[in-house]
Amino acid sequence: MHESISIHVGQARAQMGDACWELYCLEHNIQPDGTMPSNRTLGSDDDSLNIFFIETEAGKHVPRTVFVDLETAVIDEVRTGIVSSITASLRFDGALNVDLTEFQTNLVPYPRIHFPLVTYSPIVSAEEAYHEQLSVSEITGACFEPSNQMVKCDPRHGKYIACRVLYRGDMVPKDVSAAIASIKTKHTIQFVDWCPTGFKAIIKYQSPTVVPGGDLAKLQRAVCMLSNTTAITEAWARLNHKFDLMYAKQAFVQWYVGM
Incomplete structure (x- = not known):
């Protein structure tokens, strides 16, 4: 199984990346705090999630991504x-x-x-x-x-x-x-x-x-x-x-x- 790491640099890419990861979390039923509402874990019955997320020891699901920008206010929503x-x-x-x-x-x-x-x-x-x-x-x-x-x-x-x-x-x-x-x-x-x-x-x-x-x-x-x-x-x-x-x-x- 492959692992994908996304790197978003600059205003436009940070805005688009923020919207994409918000949508990914909704599609996989991951809450804003990184938890899942059920007892299901990434490594149990849905290994495909490991491509874009990693599960920490605390049970948090963290995106495999890096955001780089000097302006913190540009993380906005571009919904697509x-x-x-x-x-x-x-x-x-x-x-x-x-x-x-x-x-x-x-x-x-x-x-x-x-x-x-x-x-x-x-x-x-x-x-x-x-x-x-x-x-x-x-x-x-x-x-x-x-x-x-x-x-x-x-x-x-x-x-x-x-x-x-x-x-x-x-x-x-x-x-x-x-x-x-x-x-x-x-x-x-x-x-x-x-x-x-x-x-x-x-x-x-x-x-x-x-x-x-x-x-x-x-x-x-x-x-x-x-x-x-x-x-x-x-x-x-x-x-x-x-x-x-x-x-x-x-x-x-x-x-x-x-x-």
């Missing part, structure tokens, strides 16, 4: 289930259990194209929860829409190289296979012809957990997709353009050349 969905394959039972290294194997055919695009669906507010009853096919199709991308780019302007689809909640493999087969028939979704585009699906039967008081609704099913697509070049092009504008004015150059 993306990191939780990505690591769910390590922490919960399901149709398939994979290691994080397999993500790289499936998504990155060449070392230079190692920038995956992350998508999450459905993104539903708590007020709309009672009006949204989405099928497996609908939430899968939403992963290919620009509104569900975590990076501002239009996947319809690029071609997919590989996709890793992570399902959670109330669904069966038959519905997942039908949803992926439907995606492959759509002409608006293009795939590269120089590499066999692979869809790898993982199903975890535990429904997504939400942080109390958060903005996202408690849903029975959700999907997170990691994809390698050429559409990510739009984001890099914007950064390159902004760099050129700042460099033309010699902005902040003195920080790097000792002027």
